[in-house]
Amino acid sequence: MPLTVHQFPCLSDNYGFLVRDEASGKVACIDTPDAEAIIAAAEAKGWGIDMVLNTHWHADHAGGNEAIKARFGAELIGPQEVKAHFPLDRTVGDGDVVELGATRFAVLDTGGHTLGHVSYYDAADGIAFVGDTLFPLGCGRVFEGTPQQMWTSLSRLAALPADTVAYSAHEYTLANGRFAATVDDSADLAARMAAVEAARERGEPTVPTTIALERQTNPFLRAPLLSEKADPAEAFAEIRALKDNFKG
Numbered sequence: 062m063p064l065t066v067h068q069f070p071c072l073s074d075n076y077g078f079l080v081r082d083e084a085s086g087k088v089a090c091i092d093t094p095d096a097e098a099i100i101a102a103a104e105a106k107g108w109g110i111d112m113v114l115n116t117h118w119h120a121d122h123a124g125g126n127e128a129i130k131a132r133f134g135a136e137l138i139g140p141q142e143v144k145a146h147f148p149l150d151r152t153v154g155d156g157d158v159v160e161l162g163a164t165r166f167a168v169l170d171t172g173g174h175t176l177g178h179v180s181y182y183d184a185a186d187g188i189a190f191v192g193d194t195l196f197p198l199g200c201g202r203v204f205e206g207t208p209q210q211m212w213t214s215l216s217r218l219a220a221l222p223a224d225t226v227a228y229s230a231h232e233y234t235l236a237n238g239r240f241a242a243t244v245d246d247s248a249d250l251a252a253r254m255a256a257v258e259a260a261r262e263r264g265e266p267t268v269p270t271t272i273a274l275e276r277q278t279n280p281f282l283r284a285p286l287l288s289e290k291a292d293p294a295e296a297f298a299e300i301r302a303l304k305d306n307f308k309g
């Protein structure tokens with residue numbers, strides 16, 4: 062039985078995700094950027110929220126934990142690092158599996174943006190929730206980890222099956238693409254940017270993406286091809302530094 066994903070905008074550029082395991086009717090909320098918007102979205106669907114799955118500790122990902130638990134009694138699940146900032150009932154880490162009815166989410170360590178950032182991968186449905194690690198045409202800033210750690214995390218996501226649908230936590234794609242065009246003159250990237258611009262003009266989201274599309278056009282996954290550096294992590298670090306200083 063499939064997993065239904067309901068995606069909606071939160072705050073200025075986050076996405077909220079409510080996911081329903083159709084076999085059991087159980088619902089999880091991926092991150093809690095805006096409790097009010099999430100509660101309204103659940104109520105509009107007539108859904109409860111059985112669990113929250115946090116990707117990392119930032120307030121636009123775990124700040125609504127308390128309110129979602131108060132409203133629905135949801136079990137709060139996430140990496141240990143969340144505990145220092147927001148309530149959490151169950152700690153998970155790399156290799157753990159979270160069961161939502163018949164759906165199984167493998168927990169993948171994808172640290173780098175924060176040290177303990179995790180992603181949730183449902184292999185049976187080919188769906189991954191990647192938080193602030195991988196974005197369409199971009200990746201998260203390396204706030205707490207090292208470029209080597211972030212490169213390892215991105216490589217893990219890039220190694221998922223090509224048709225995996227990846228749900229990122231933010232709509233940053235236009236800005237990401239403007240930067241990407243400064244380091245990569247490929248026809249694939251130009252074609253994708255034209256599609257992204259058209260989608261945004263129509264007011265459509267560019268999330269989710271696929272692992273295939275990101276392998277083909279994401280300048281961070283392509284860093285070893287775009288940099289002179291022989292070491293892939295150093296190539297990644299170079300492209301990441303250029304993006305950090307990019308004034309689009």
Ligand code: ZN
Nearest residue numbers: 117119174193
């Ligand atoms: Zn973040």
Ligand code: FE
Nearest residue numbers: 119121193230
């Ligand atoms: Fe974020």
